[in-house]
Amino acid sequence: xxxxxxxxxxxxxxxxxxxxxxxxxxxxxxxxxxxxxxxxxxxxxxxxxxxxxxxxxxxxxxxxxxxxxxxxxxxxxxxxxxxxxxxxxxxxxxxxxxxxxxxxxxxxxxxxxxxxxxxxxxxxxxxxxxxxxxxxxxxxxxxxxxxxxxxxxxxxxxxxxxxxxxxxxxxxxxxxxxxxxxxxxxxxxxxxxxxxxxxxxxxxxxxxxxxxxxxxxxxxxxxxxxxxxxxxxxxxxxxxxxxxxxxxxxxxxxxxxxxxxxxxxxxxxxxxxxxxxxxxxxxxxxxxxxxxxxxxxxxxxxxxxxxxxxxxxxxxxxxxxxxxxxxxxxxxx
Amino acid sequence: xxxxxxxxxxxxxxxxxxxxxxxxxxxxxxxxxxxxxxxxxxxxxxxxxxxxxxxxxxxxxxxxxxxxxxxxxxxxxxxxxxxxxxxxxxxxxxxxxxxxxxxxxxxxxxxxxxxxxxxxxxxxxxxxxxxxxxxxxxxxxxxxxxxxxxxxxxxxxxxxxxxxxxxxxxxxxxxxxxxxxxxxxxxxxxxxxxxxxxxxxxxxxxxxxxxxxxxxxxxxxxxxxxxxxxxxxxxxxxxxxxxxxxxxxxxxxxxxxxxxxxxxxxxxxxxxxxxxxxxxxxxxxxxxxxxxxxxxxxxxxxxxxxxxxxxxxxxxxxxxxxxxxxxxxxxxxxxxxxxxxxxxxxxxxxxxxxxxxxxxxxxxxxxxxxxxxxxxxxxxxxxxxxxxxxxxxxxxxxxxxxxxxxxxxxxxxxxxxxxxxxxxxxxxxxxxxxxxxxxxxxxxxxxxxxxxxxxxxx
Numbered sequence: 001x002x003x004x005x006x007x008x009x010x011x012x013x014x015x016x017x018x019x020x021x022x023x024x025x026x027x028x029x030x031x032x033x034x035x036x037x038x039x040x041x042x043x044x045x046x047x048x049x050x051x052x053x054x055x056x057x058x059x060x061x062x063x064x065x066x067x068x069x070x071x072x073x074x075x076x077x078x079x080x081x082x083x084x085x086x087x088x089x090x091x092x093x094x095x096x097x098x099x100x101x102x103x104x105x106x107x108x109x110x111x112x113x114x115x116x117x118x119x120x121x122x123x124x125x126x127x128x129x130x131x132x133x134x135x136x137x138x139x140x141x142x143x144x145x146x147x148x149x150x151x152x153x154x155x156x157x158x159x160x161x162x163x164x165x166x167x168x169x170x171x172x173x174x175x176x177x178x179x180x181x182x183x184x185x186x187x188x189x190x191x192x193x194x195x196x197x198x199x200x201x202x203x204x205x206x207x208x209x210x211x212x213x214x215x216x217x218x219x220x221x222x223x224x225x226x227x228x229x230x231x232x233x234x235x236x237x238x239x240x241x242x243x244x245x246x247x248x249x250x251x252x253x254x255x256x257x258x259x260x261x262x263x264x265x266x267x268x269x270x271x272x273x274x275x276x277x278x279x280x281x282x283x284x285x286x287x288x289x290x291x292x293x294x295x296x297x298x299x300x301x302x303x304x305x306x307x308x309x310x311x312x313x314x315x316x317x318x319x320x321x322x323x324x325x326x327x328x329x330x331x332x333x
Numbered sequence: 334x335x336x337x338x339x340x341x342x343x344x345x346x347x348x349x350x351x352x353x354x355x356x357x358x359x360x361x362x363x364x365x366x367x368x369x370x371x372x373x374x375x376x377x378x379x380x381x382x383x384x385x386x387x388x389x390x391x392x393x394x395x396x397x398x399x400x401x402x403x404x405x406x407x408x409x410x411x412x413x414x415x416x417x418x419x420x421x422x423x424x425x426x427x428x429x430x431x432x433x434x435x436x437x438x439x440x441x442x443x444x445x446x447x448x449x450x451x452x453x454x455x456x457x458x459x460x461x462x463x464x465x466x467x468x469x470x471x472x473x474x475x476x477x478x479x480x481x482x483x484x485x486x487x488x489x490x491x492x493x494x495x496x497x498x499x500x501x502x503x504x505x506x507x508x509x510x511x512x513x514x515x516x517x518x519x520x521x522x523x524x525x526x527x528x529x530x531x532x533x534x535x536x537x538x539x540x541x542x543x544x545x546x547x548x549x550x551x552x553x554x555x556x557x558x559x560x561x562x563x564x565x566x567x568x569x570x571x572x573x574x575x576x577x578x579x580x581x582x583x584x585x586x587x588x589x590x591x592x593x594x595x596x597x598x599x600x601x602x603x604x605x606x607x608x609x610x611x612x613x614x615x616x617x618x619x620x621x622x623x624x625x626x627x628x629x630x631x632x633x634x635x636x637x638x639x640x641x642x643x644x645x646x647x648x649x650x651x652x653x654x655x656x657x658x659x660x661x662x663x664x665x666x667x668x669x670x671x672x673x674x675x676x677x678x679x680x681x682x683x684x685x686x687x688x689x690x691x692x693x694x695x696x697x698x699x700x701x702x703x704x705x706x707x708x709x710x711x712x713x714x715x716x717x718x719x720x721x722x723x724x725x726x727x728x729x730x731x732x733x734x735x736x737x738x739x740x741x742x743x744x745x746x747x748x749x750x751x752x753x754x755x756x757x758x759x760x761x762x763x764x765x766x767x768x769x770x771x772x773x774x775x776x777x778x779x780x781x782x783x784x785x786x787x788x789x790x791x
Contacts, residue, residue, distance in 0.1 A: 011691040020667075020677045029675075317590045 037157050048083070079120035081113055334366040334717065339446060339469050340459040341437050343372040343397055344385070350484045350635065354531050355459045358480075359395050359531075361710050366717075370397040371446065371452075373437045373465070380405045381437040388545040408432050417490045419487040426738040428493045438464050447472035455717060457505075458653055462488045474729040477501040478716070483511050484630040485654060485755070490746030495519035496730040502720050505529045505713070507633035509662075509758035511652045517754050525723075527716055530633050532706040533709060535642040536612070543618030544613060548606055553683065554586040555648070556621035558614060558636045559628070561605070562594040566650050567625030573599050573675040577601055580676065585683055587625070590617060600786050619643050622689060623682050631655045638704050641696030646689055648678055659759030663698030 049178060085096045347353070350711065359368050359748060370392070374383040374654035381402045415433040417423055440464055447482045450456060450473035458466040461481040470477040479501045483489055498504065498519035504526040507553040516522050544550065567589075574587050586602040590609055597605040609617070618624060624640035627647040634656055637647045641705050647666035649656035651674070660666035669675040682689050702708070732738070 011664050011695060013661050013692075016681070016688070017668060019680075020674065022680060024673045024677055229535060291749065 033158040037160070038153060075123075077120040078117040079126070081117075083116075084109065084113060155227070335453045336362055336366050337367045337371055337446070337453040337456040338362075338459070339371045339465060341373060341463045341465055342375055342378060342417050343370050343392065343399075344376065345392060347376060349378060349478075350632075351460045353482070353483065353635070355457075356392075357531055357534075358457070358709075358713070360393055360470030361706055362713060363395050364386040365710065366454075368395055371442060372397060373402050373439050373442060375402050379408070379619055380787055387604045397552075398445075400439050400445065400535055402437045402439050402739040403441075404435045404436075404438055405489075406434065408720060415457070418491060419769045422741055423743050423745070424739050424741045425492060425733060425743060428491050428743070429738070429784075430731075431491070432464055432467055432493065434487045435462070436464055436638040437468070440468075443472055454703060455502070455720065458501075461494060463478060467493065467497060470497055473727050474500050475502070475725045478505060479502045479721075480505045480507075481511065481515060481516055482507060482632045484632045485510075485514060485745040485750070486534070486630055486751075487750050489514060489518055489654055489753070490744075495521070500523060500726060503527075503716055503718065506709050507531070508655045508658060510658050511632050513758050514753060523583045525716065526659075526717060527560050527712055529709055529712045530638070530704055531635060532704050532709045533635055533642060534611075536615050536637055539615045539619035539643065543614055544620045546615035546743070547613070547619075548588075550586070550588060550620070552586060553584055553622045554620075555623050555625050555679070556588045556590065556617050557627070558590045558618065559626050560591050560594060561589055561597060564630070566629050567595050569650075570627035571595075571603070571787055573669075574603065575600065576672055577676050577679055580680065583680070583683065585622065585679070588617065588621065590614060615643065618645060621645060623648055625679075626656055628656070634659070637666070641693075642700040642704070644697040646682055646692035646696060648675075648682060654755055654757050658759065661757055661759055663695055663699035664700050665692050667692070682749050768772065 085093065085100070087093050087096070338355055338359040342349065342352045343356060344352075344402075345356075347356075354630070358371050360692070360705070362368050369543060373381065374385040374387055375381040376384045382405050385399055387399050387401050389396055391397070411434040414434045418427050418431045446456060447468045453476060455478050456469070456473045456476045457478050457480060459471050459480045459482065459484060460466055461479060466479065470479060476501075478697045478768055481498070481504060487694065488494075495518060499785075500514055500519045504512075504515065504521070504524060506528045506640055507530050509528055512526060512528055557567070557570065559565055570587075577583055578586075580598065586604060589603070589605040590598060590613075594610055597603060606613075606617075608690065618640055621640075624637065625645050626633070626647055627635050628650060629652055631653050632655060634649075637649065637656065637659060640647050641663065647656075647660065649660050649666055649668045651657045651668035652669040656666075657668050660668050667678040673703060682692070687774050690734075
């Protein structure tokens with residue numbers, strides 16, 4: 001009977017794990033395992049930092065400096081009543097015991113024994129205390145070494161992370177610069193075409209609050225033409241130049257994507273206010289529909305020009321700063 | 334056919350991994366053969382105190398013969414000897430002293446096995462690391478089969494065990510990783526062996542709704558079942574899960590089931606239900622979205638198998654070779670080795686219902702193919718048949734003499750462990766030497782289901 005075999009199924013755990021790891025790498029930039037970071041910390045740190053004087057093999061160096069700790073063997077300080085008379089020879093011990101009373105006739109050995117006993121205890125206490133201190137110092141040294149080692153590892157980790165972030169910041173900056181240049185180029189194209197198209201502008205319908213795309217070639221229903229058509233015919237060169245100025249003002253002040261009809265603004269259109277296909281969009285569409293489409297697409301990707309969440313969203317009714325002329329804007333009526 | 338199951342503890346209330354494994358095997362083999370369990374009077378694996386009566390009793394229809402433990406474990410002595418053999422150069426005598434200190438020191442059981450081995454066709458020894466298995470298998474080598482329940486811890490690096498792995502008639506492994514490790518440590522490839530594992534008594538109709546109502550658990554949740562202990566990886570699990578909770582898109586709650594040996598963090602989305610009965614446990618697993626298995630050391634995770642039997646995916650600690658191997662072989666679980674991986678894998682399972690479903694289906698299929706009881710029983714019976722046909726070829730290596738036992742020439746077990754190949758066993762993959770994973774093994778560490786390198790001694 002076979003023990004095990006890998007089952008083929010629609011789910012492949014190893015593949016999923018690979019995808020998950022790839023996603024983690026994407027999120028974190030360069031992904032190092034703990035072991036890899038330790039390995040990096042073990043090599044010369046100069047590769048990542050400029051830590052003049054910091055040695056990457058500190059722990060090893062400390063360990064080399066400090067020989068392996070062996071707890072000291074405490075000497076035997078014991079001194080008891082019988083110590084003075086101790087011997088491994090039985091006969092001698094017997095004789096000493098026999099003559100002990102005679103010795104006591106000459107002086108009092110008890111005092112001597114007592115003093116030596118106290119001294120022995122003091123010696124033992126001192127030796128034990130020293131051993132404890134030494135052990136504590138060793139333990140504290142070990143912790144210090146660990147701490148320094150960890151600091152070195154963490155410094156390496158931070159160095160790597162800082163380097164990653166720096167690279168990402170540089171990459172973003174270059175992309176931003178490129179996109180800015182691109183946006184400027186596209187805007188100048190749009191402006192240029194608008195100037196050229198002055199002649200066809202005149203028959204264009206004037207901007208109205210009605211949200212119907214006037215640029216469409218389809219015939220306009222008669223009921224929507226009345227006052228608008230009148231406004232169109234009454235538009236003079238001064239009005240045109242004013243509109244151009246307004247447009248420039250909007251380009252410099254408002255979100256480009258919104259102006260160019262790209263990403264919709266986060267603000268909800270007010271009832272009665274012109275929508276995305278309002279007069280300005282109609283202008284842009286008239287000027288160059290193809291260029292406008294490209295510009296919209298490009299600018300939508302452009303992080304600087306797209307509506308930033310933190311930017312205040314211009315309301316359509318805010319007049320020139322808004323998306324387009326308000327219903328009550330006297331210049332558009 | 335008469336089989337003796339020899340295990341360190343045995344009883345209905347004993348839920349240790351290897352002990353439960355032994356009980357399940359004994360009860361299932363009893364349907365095909367005459368089974369007798371030989372064990373000690375102890376119920377506590379730390380002290381080995383004699384708490385049950387010596388003699389014969391019936392447990393679920395299986396006769397159990399108990400023997401008194403000669404002396405309880407002295408934690409201080411055991412700790413000192415563990416430190417000696419795991420961390421320092423030592424002698425064979427030191428290792429034998431360590432084995433005595435570990436226990437359960439039960440010479441009566443070993444004597445009985447030696448004298449009555451001929452009465453049995455086979456003696457099935459559980460947990461290689463204990464006294465009864467080492468001396469018992471030597472006493473009945475011609476009939477000894479070993480269920481090592483070995484984990485990747487320092488014990489496997491002791492030199493007394495390789496001769497044991499080479500001298501038994503057969504080995505019933507729990508996982509391919511366990512087999513690879515024992516093969517590497519003892520070069521016992523010629524000893525018959527098969528990866529068996531163990532089945533589980535999973536109810537056919539668990540009641541997830543009943544569990545949710547009883548414990549007032551709402552919304553999606555991940556479940557952990559087992560001892561809430563640092564050795565089981567729970568500390569890391571708590572850290573990781575608390576980090577995951579900061580993700581606003583996460584909705585999962587962590588439900589913990591088991592004895593608390595580690596403080597559970599106070600958080601409304603981390604709930605500890607304590608010890609629950611089997612019915613509640615299975616209901617909980619059926620109600621859960623997934624099972625999390627954070628352990629670093631497992632020879633076989635029964636809980637993971639039970640989750641798979643219930644069609645639930647498993648998120649396992651990838652630093653445990655066995656769990657990682659099981660996840661990959663079954664295609665029924667993901668694994669993590671860092672916080673980032675934990676977050677992403679858990680997020681992937683939580684957010685992708687199809688992934689959760691597909692992993693669960695694979696798990697159910699994997700369980701049916703490899704761990705259903707008929708499969709397990711068949712593997713044992715096939716092995717008995719095979720051993721009956723073969724004649725025992727090797728004799729037990731005798732223990733060396735007094736002087737050899739005291740020669741300080743054996744490497745520290747941790748050092749041996751470091752040199753062992755690691756990683757999950759996959760088709761076409763070659764294991765590589767690996768550093769030990771997880772927190773360092775404390776002397777008191779005990780295997781979850783429960784597991785030697787050394788040299789062949791003259």
